[in-house]
Amino acid sequence: MDDSLLVDVEGLHFSRGEKEIFRGLDLQVPRGKITAIMGPSGTGKTTLLKLIGGQLYPDAGRVRIAGQDVHRLPRRTLFRLRRRMGMLFQSGALFSDLSVYENVAFPLRVHTDLPEAMIRDIVLMKLEAVGLRGARALMPSELSGGMLRRVALARAIALDPELILYDEPFVGQDPISMGVLVQLIKTVNQALGLTAVVVSHDIKETLSIADYVYVISDGQVMAHGTPATLNVDQDDRVRQFIHGEPDGPVPFHYPAPDYFTDIMTGRASS
């Protein structure tokens, strides 16, 4: 297998209840690059990250990370593999009963036997990288949304992972913290040489940092390419998404019976 690929998703099928979320999804994440996965809300982008992280099991298909099939691994090996991954959650997901410092120290304490002095050095280094060294004594409830995500980023990179998964890092941020996060993701990626998967529907920010972009829709990859090629892509659906047009191939209306007949006849039955 190609050594330049870190994550290789092949023919992924997954459904939740009656609803098919993925039907034959293929995508590749090259080492050392930022790969973005974009698509309208509700297309299962977060689900995809959970499948990659081995928290959900697919109905069919494979996810391989560095050549290992994530869903065939015994629990212990899976947990060891996860040490090489960091994940940044939409809400930050800091442990609310631990301070900022302890949150960042958490993976170190769990997975290493480093002496306290060394842990302190690493934690302060990571916090410095996200610009929050001064906030180490605060509790998560005292932080703003943008700061929460920065601390979560510091925690995600605490163990110097090879792969980092970002789940909607830009959602609900004011322009300044959005800029800060874009900058951070970029510099962290370059400085540590790690591989990143960014799941997002914030087009402008994502395109500005991604090396390669997959657009998914209806459970499959609709288009993929570098940001430059996507911008000039002729496909209607891709253009609608990239340029944020309200109506197009992806309809503005949720599927419904004809408006007129619905209003005139629907009274008695509903």
Next chain:
Amino acid sequence: MKRSKMMEFGVGLFMLAGILGLVFLGLRVSGLGSGVGGDTFTLNANFANIGGLKVRSKVTVSGVEVGQVTGIELDPKWYDARVTMAIDSKLEGQLPRDSTAAILTAGLLGEQYVGLSLGGAPDTLKDGDTIRDTQQALVLEELIQQFVSNMVKN
């Protein structure tokens, strides 16, 4: 750091209070170890009827608690109740051989217990001896029956 120490202290106190509470329940409420503590010796007595006597009922001399009932079983030879009692060992060799045991009731509805009345014989009761002269429990129904049949006879 300070907060977690306080917490540990609080939890420690909580556990300690629980254990002390259990000790209180054991000693004060269920009367474990009250009355007779330490060494005891065993006496037996056969009763025709023990009424409501139970294991752990008290044994008294002149109303003072000196021991408790440790076992009740049916004597297969005489078909009466054989009661085993643990008596304070200070009384070993002090109780005359012709002492009597009676099953008494504390108040009208109260607990039943064994009362020992001392005799005058020079010999004394030793560990494992049996008291010969016993008085069975008063069963209220029997008393009433007797009373009624006496009335009818007269």
Next chain:
Amino acid sequence: MSHEHARRRGASRRQPVRQIMALGRGTLDMIDALGRAGLFLMLSCLGIPSREGIRLWLRQMHFVGVMSLAIVLVSGLFIGMVLALQGYTILVDFGAEDALGQMVALSLLRELAPVVSALLFAGRAGSALTAEIGLMKATEQLTSMEMIGVDPLRRVIAPRLWAGFVSLPLLTIGFSVVGIWGGYLVGVEWLGVFEGSYWSNMQGSVGFVADIGNGLIKSLVFAMVVTWIAVFQGYDLIPTSEGISRATTRTVVYSSLAILGLDFVLTAMMFGEIG
């Protein structure tokens, strides 16, 4: 459109079949939930406690046990006082007010202390556990813990389960002690029952194993059931604010029903032939 109507008519004709299907689905869902809950309990409780585990357990003992102490003790005091007051007015008619201590102690130890502390515990600590774990789930803390490579069952759930198992029996002991003292205050200090007979009647009738021991076994069973329900409801809920509020309600309702139902079963097993 007429096709649509035909489909609806067909549906209403199949109504009984549907209801049977719904019943079957309900049963299967219940078995499924029970299975998951059982597996969940097993996975959480197994495993060797580490130093870190003991520290986490201590922390939960504080939240679950120490924080419930006040409400349990105050309730115990009042219930003991009421028992003495009620018992006195009944017993005095038979001239048996000397048996007040016995009545207060036996009612508390066998029945009221285990049941009432468990109900209070479900309301105070159980609902808090559900809400806390639910919130951790909703804010993805449990998922992120798993991604860091730490099993949330061991780190989050197990300390809470064990804290619940240990706390409730201790709280029940506290309840009994305070209740008996409350009975003493009302019976002896206020209503003038003779102090000696209050205690000696109690000591004469309360068995350490039969009454105190059985009461504690009840309380231990309630502790396991209530904590299990609370923690599982939190872990299994739908991670939205509505889901959390529903699960919290479910914890209190299920726990209360389980406590009262189990109390009957346990009482029948323990005291059935005596009573």
